[in-house]
Amino acid sequence: MPLWRQPLDRDRILIRHGIVNIIDDRCKGCGFCIEFCPQNILVISNRTNTKGYHPPEVISGMNCINCGLCALLCPDFAIYIEDGGEHTPENVVPIHRHEVQG
Amino acid sequence: MxxxxxxxxxxxxxxxxxxxxxxxxxxxxxPMDDLLRGERLPHIWCQGCGLGTALTSFISSLKWLEKNRGWDLDKVAVVSGIGCTGRIAGYVRLDSFHTTHGRAIPFATGLKIANPDLKVIVISGDGDIAGIGGNHLIHAARRNLSITVVCVNNFNYGMTGGQVGPTTPHEARAVTAQYGNYEFPFNLPYLATASGASFVARWTVLHARRLTWTLRNALTHSGFSFVEIIAPCSTAYARWNPEGKGLDPENLRRRGLEVMKHYQKVGKIDHDVHPKDAHVKVNNQGEILEIIEGEFLDETRPDFKEAINQRADLAEKYWLSEKGTLDKRKVLTSRKKRVPRKEIQLGGFGGQGIMSAGKIIGMAAAVFNNLQACFTQSYGPEARGGAAGSQVVIASSPIHHPHLTQPTSMIIMSQGAYDKYVADLAPGGVLLIDDELVTLPADHRKDIKTFGISATKIAEQAGNNRAANTAMLGFWTAVEGIVDKDAMQESIAESVPPKTIKLNLDVFEAGHKIGLTIDK
Structure with a gap:
C-alpha cells in the first residue's frame, strides 16, 4: 500500500541498526535475552547446542536497534550486538498489524 | 555468526x-572476552543465575571507564572472598585476589593503603560481606576508605545449598527455614550508610543498564562506595519461594527467568528515599512485594588517605616542636660505675604517684645516666584509691627479662602494698616506707633493712601532699645511690607539671637530705 502522507524530514531520520551475534555453545538457555528484548526479535530455537540447551534465534533482524540489553543481561557471554550502522525508515521492514474486522 | x-x-x-x-x-x-580468563570458563554459575549479569555489567562499566575516562586497567584489582560470587575474581582477566572467607575487605584495605593508585574493587556475596565479613564491611565504611564494595545479594547461602543467611527476608523460605525465616535481615544500604559509606546504591540485576551507570559512578567515587546487587539464586532460593514458582515442574528449567520477571514487577526506583526505608518487602508466603532501588547516597567527604595525610602532617609538626625541646636536654657526664641488674618495686595506692615515680627513676637511669632501664606497671581497675604498683629494672648491660625476679629495693607507701610486696624482697634488701602510712607489724622481717620517712608530711609542709612520691625518690636516691642525684633532678623537672617543678625539687632535696643522715 503506497503511503500518501509522509513526514517532511523522512530522509533525515536515521534508525540505529544492530547485528545480533549468538555464540550457540556458550548458551545455557536461561531466556533472559528472549524475555527482555525490547523489540522482541529473539525466540527460542529448535536447535540444540553441545550442552543440550536451546539457544535463541533471531526472527526479525532488521528490527534490532542495537540497544545491547541482551548482551548486558546474558550471564554466559553468549550474545552480543555489532553496530550495523544507521538507516532510513525505508529500509525497515514494517511490522504489519491488522485489526480484526467485524 | x-x-x-x-x-x-x-x-x-x-x-x-x-x-x-x-x-x-x-x-x-x-567483545568482553578480553577481560575474561578463557581457560577458567565457562563459569560454574547455574542457568538463570544473576551473577553472570552482574559480571557483564561490571565489565561493561570498566570498559566504558577505560574508553571515556582513560582508565588503565592494569591499575585495577578485583578482590573477592568465598562463595559463588567469590569466583568472579578468578574469571576476570585483571589483577585479582581470591581471599579467605569473609576477609575480602581486609585484603582490599591492605592493597589500597600500600598502593593508593590502585583501584580496588571488592566483589563478593552477601554471605561473605554481610555474614562472616560483616565487621570488616562496617569498619572499612567507617574509615571511608576509597574502595568499591559490590555485594551480590541472593538472599541465601547459595553455594552450600540455600541455607538461611543474614539477608534472607523475614518469613521467606530457605532450605533450613521451611516454615519461614524467623530472623530479620540486614538492610545492607542502610547498614553501609550508618557505618559511614559515602556512596550507597542498590539495583537488581534486571536493571543492568542502570547498574552499569551506577558502577561507573561508584568506581570513580572518592571514598567508600557500596553497591548492593540483588540477583536471583535460581537453584536454591528460588526453589523455595513463590517468585521462582516453587516446585512447579513447568518452570523447573526457567526459575531464574521467573525471578527476573518478578523483579520487573516489584522493582521500584527511588533515588531520594532514605536508606532506612529502602526495604525489600516480603509477604508471609515469602513473596517479594517491593524492592526499593536506586542511588541512595553520594557524598563528598575526605577519604581515608586524605585523613591519614592530614593527620601525618599535624603529627610531624608536633614532633618537630617536641624534638626542639628534647634537643635542649642537658647532657650529663655519663656514669662510669657499672651497675649490675637492680630490681626496684614501688607500691602504694593509686593517686600517690607510684607510676610516675617509677617512670622518673627509669627516665633518670635510661636518659640521663646512660644505663638501661625497664618499667612495668600493675594496678587494679580503679584510677585513684586502688592498689598500685610499678616495677623498674636498671642495669648497665641490656635487660633481657623485663619483669622482677626478686626485688632488692622497695618503696612502699601504703599498708596494702606492704602486705602484698614485702614478702618478695630479697634478704638484705632495702625497704623504704612512708612511716605515717605504713605501720610495721610485730612480725616484721628482720633480714631486711627498713628505713622510714614522713614523706607525706614533708610534701604537705612544702605545699602539696601529692609531691610525697618525690620525697620518697629523694630518700631512695640518697640511700641506694644507683642513679645520680642530678639525673633524678633533671628527670623530675621534665616529668612533673611545669608549675610544680620548684616545689618538687624542694621536696626531693628534703628527702635526699634525710637519706644522707641515715646510717646504712
Missing amino acids: STGEMHRSERLRILNYDTPAVSDWETGLH
Missing part, C-alpha cells in the same frame, strides 16, 4: 592473549 575467523584472530592479536592448550571456551568470540 557474521564476525567470522578474521574478527576473532584480529581480536586475539590485539589482546596478545595466548589461548590455553585445553579449554572449553573459545576466547575472542565475544
Whole structure:
C-alpha cells in the first residue's frame, strides 16, 4: 500500500541498526535475552547446542536497534550486538498489524 | 555468526592473549572476552543465575571507564572472598585476589593503603560481606576508605545449598527455614550508610543498564562506595519461594527467568528515599512485594588517605616542636660505675604517684645516666584509691627479662602494698616506707633493712601532699645511690607539671637530705 502522507524530514531520520551475534555453545538457555528484548526479535530455537540447551534465534533482524540489553543481561557471554550502522525508515521492514474486522 | 575467523584472530592479536592448550571456551568470540580468563570458563554459575549479569555489567562499566575516562586497567584489582560470587575474581582477566572467607575487605584495605593508585574493587556475596565479613564491611565504611564494595545479594547461602543467611527476608523460605525465616535481615544500604559509606546504591540485576551507570559512578567515587546487587539464586532460593514458582515442574528449567520477571514487577526506583526505608518487602508466603532501588547516597567527604595525610602532617609538626625541646636536654657526664641488674618495686595506692615515680627513676637511669632501664606497671581497675604498683629494672648491660625476679629495693607507701610486696624482697634488701602510712607489724622481717620517712608530711609542709612520691625518690636516691642525684633532678623537672617543678625539687632535696643522715 503506497503511503500518501509522509513526514517532511523522512530522509533525515536515521534508525540505529544492530547485528545480533549468538555464540550457540556458550548458551545455557536461561531466556533472559528472549524475555527482555525490547523489540522482541529473539525466540527460542529448535536447535540444540553441545550442552543440550536451546539457544535463541533471531526472527526479525532488521528490527534490532542495537540497544545491547541482551548482551548486558546474558550471564554466559553468549550474545552480543555489532553496530550495523544507521538507516532510513525505508529500509525497515514494517511490522504489519491488522485489526480484526467485524 | 557474521564476525567470522578474521574478527576473532584480529581480536586475539590485539589482546596478545595466548589461548590455553585445553579449554572449553573459545576466547575472542565475544567483545568482553578480553577481560575474561578463557581457560577458567565457562563459569560454574547455574542457568538463570544473576551473577553472570552482574559480571557483564561490571565489565561493561570498566570498559566504558577505560574508553571515556582513560582508565588503565592494569591499575585495577578485583578482590573477592568465598562463595559463588567469590569466583568472579578468578574469571576476570585483571589483577585479582581470591581471599579467605569473609576477609575480602581486609585484603582490599591492605592493597589500597600500600598502593593508593590502585583501584580496588571488592566483589563478593552477601554471605561473605554481610555474614562472616560483616565487621570488616562496617569498619572499612567507617574509615571511608576509597574502595568499591559490590555485594551480590541472593538472599541465601547459595553455594552450600540455600541455607538461611543474614539477608534472607523475614518469613521467606530457605532450605533450613521451611516454615519461614524467623530472623530479620540486614538492610545492607542502610547498614553501609550508618557505618559511614559515602556512596550507597542498590539495583537488581534486571536493571543492568542502570547498574552499569551506577558502577561507573561508584568506581570513580572518592571514598567508600557500596553497591548492593540483588540477583536471583535460581537453584536454591528460588526453589523455595513463590517468585521462582516453587516446585512447579513447568518452570523447573526457567526459575531464574521467573525471578527476573518478578523483579520487573516489584522493582521500584527511588533515588531520594532514605536508606532506612529502602526495604525489600516480603509477604508471609515469602513473596517479594517491593524492592526499593536506586542511588541512595553520594557524598563528598575526605577519604581515608586524605585523613591519614592530614593527620601525618599535624603529627610531624608536633614532633618537630617536641624534638626542639628534647634537643635542649642537658647532657650529663655519663656514669662510669657499672651497675649490675637492680630490681626496684614501688607500691602504694593509686593517686600517690607510684607510676610516675617509677617512670622518673627509669627516665633518670635510661636518659640521663646512660644505663638501661625497664618499667612495668600493675594496678587494679580503679584510677585513684586502688592498689598500685610499678616495677623498674636498671642495669648497665641490656635487660633481657623485663619483669622482677626478686626485688632488692622497695618503696612502699601504703599498708596494702606492704602486705602484698614485702614478702618478695630479697634478704638484705632495702625497704623504704612512708612511716605515717605504713605501720610495721610485730612480725616484721628482720633480714631486711627498713628505713622510714614522713614523706607525706614533708610534701604537705612544702605545699602539696601529692609531691610525697618525690620525697620518697629523694630518700631512695640518697640511700641506694644507683642513679645520680642530678639525673633524678633533671628527670623530675621534665616529668612533673611545669608549675610544680620548684616545689618538687624542694621536696626531693628534703628527702635526699634525710637519706644522707641515715646510717646504712
